Amino acid sequence: MKKSKSIKVSRTADVVITYAILIAVAIFFFFPCLWLILSSFSDSGSLYTLNGFFPEAFSFQNYIDLFTDTQMYNYPEWFGNTLFVAVMSCIFGTLLTILTAYCMSRFKFKSRKALMKTTLVLGMFPSFMAMTAVFLLMTQFNFINNHWGLILIYSAQAPMGYMVQKGFFDTIPSSIDEAARLDGATNFQVFLKIILPLSKPILVYTALTSFTWPWSDFILPQLLLPTMDNWTVAVGLMYLDETEFARFAAGSIFIGVPIVILYFCLVKYMVNGMSAGAVKE
């Protein structure tokens, strides 16, 4: 009797502690977001007049300013630039990555192992190493201040991360395509008609990751887009200072919300994609 009671007590304690930790975790992750959201609606613009975490008066003025007061900070223009670069890089990057991964998974050609090892080694180099050279290259090709230059770089570097996708294709049994090959389908048809319809999760994962990278990258745009009107949102927001804090918050919320919604819709695919690439190296 006594023993069961102590088990019961420890069970309750366990539940209480579990929930206490969960609440702490929730606050840890949610509070900074809440703070940013509240600040974006605050009446006072500067960080110094905000008086702590919670603004005293609320208004929509920051959002209105974001889109109307474009003399200094042309947010709508930046937003358009970001969207353009991200969508284009997403289309080309996804296409190249998926095709590369498919080939690496399905064709046992001669230089395959060598290619795989080369990409592994190339991935070890710090990405900044390339910055100076990329900048000089882009100057040579006359791609400075041009969004297509950015798109070119993002799309060209995307296939380097084909490993996750290859891991996914490896899990699709090759007996499926062998059967189709016996029926006379070419490899291209096998890819288009059989593999692609089975790869929706990894397609979504690839598209999402190759969209969010340019969407939130600040290094390349900063280097390659010197003119303010050509900036992306990430570069623009970096240049707002503490007196423009509310504008920064509003701009962040506006660019963060679409991505957050996308993630929540597609989180299932993200988990699948990540664990596919992780386990089946």
Add this chain to the structure above:
Amino acid sequence: MADIGYKSAPREWLEHLAKKLKEKWDAFCAMLRHGNIRVACSMLLMGTGQMMYRQWVKGALYLLVQAGFIVYLVMAGARDFFGLFTLGSVEANPWYGIEGDNSVIMLITGILSIIVMVIYVSLYVANVRGIYATQLRVEAGKKPTTFRQDVAQMFDRKFYRTVLFLPVIGVCIFNVLPIVFMILIAFTNYGGDIVPPKLVDWVGFENFGKLVAVGEYTTTFFKILGWNILWAVASTAINYFGGLALALLLNKKCVKGKVFWRFFPILAYAIPGFITMLGFKYMFANGGPINYYITQGGGEAIFFLGANSTWPARLIGLMVNAWISIPSSMLLATGILSNASKDQYEAAKIDGANAFQQFWYLTLPFVVFATMPVILSQFIGNFNNFGVFYFLRSDVSTSAGYVLANDTDLLINWLYKMSIDNNYYSIGAAISLIIFIITSVISLVVYVFSPSYRQEETYR
């Protein structure tokens, strides 16, 4: 057993290579002896042999490739290639109207010319192989392939070539070329005062000497390296085990409303990193909300991220990085845990194992084994984590006792400040080579010791 195979691997590999080379050489000799006049024609002028076999389009394309290559060589290629070695000999002089050589551009175009040559040579080899294959085909009594058949092959048996062509070219230009460029830069004196129009020269290992011999760079280098390693180990451990703990917590039977609790980490995961980092910078700023409450409570404002706060800034960096990275570790661990077999846990329970023992002997080995490659890539990602301190301490450019770096900077930040902000390109390149050596040695060690790497085929 595997160890024995490992020790002799280099020798085996060399023997294998020698065998392969011999086979190639034999095949080449056979072709020379056996090849007809059309093969010889194609060797001399690409595509002519193909035309003799009435493969007009293919032949014309090959001929065009050769013509284009020769034009390139005459117009720029040869000059570019030799420019790689000289790095220019004429210094610009506006007084006399001499335009001069731009060493850095010469370096880049020189590498580009090598890439073009490699592509040309591989096309040339394909050309000769193709014509010899056609000869054998005709001798066997078959007809040479038509252009239509060739195109069909490109979407079937040789589909991989068609597909991989573009990515390989792209990676060559935007990954390989920049990396080769920076490796070469590490052995020149490019940077500081010596930037175009001045001529850059090869200096051998001088830059590495500057970094490791006693001098102003050396103390900075070793201080940063020490902190960099500590940072990488600490943040990888925090993020990985934090994520695992969160996943286990959410997996508990007593937790109701898992979707609700999972919402918060996923929210953090979805927010673009630069917003998070800038947001935290504002939060801990001198006039930020945290200092507001401190001053309201009668305390003195703390400069969390100021010039003299080494450890507060470092700890805040770890915290921010955890905020950003724990959610993805959690998602990953959740995915892995759902694959764990339930039977083992049942058996363990019957044997009387408590929760901790189950975690220590079942969950942990399983998860760590399954995610070894991810831990490695997270470690390297953290080792080269540029963003956190770039944003958090953007106001502090240098600290006392450091050259062009502050006391929270990682090697990658130092590299950035050196090369992008201050034009010390050659030293920056030397640093990046050292980063590469460190990360690749670590990866190699993990590669050799972790079983999950060597089992590519076991999962199929």
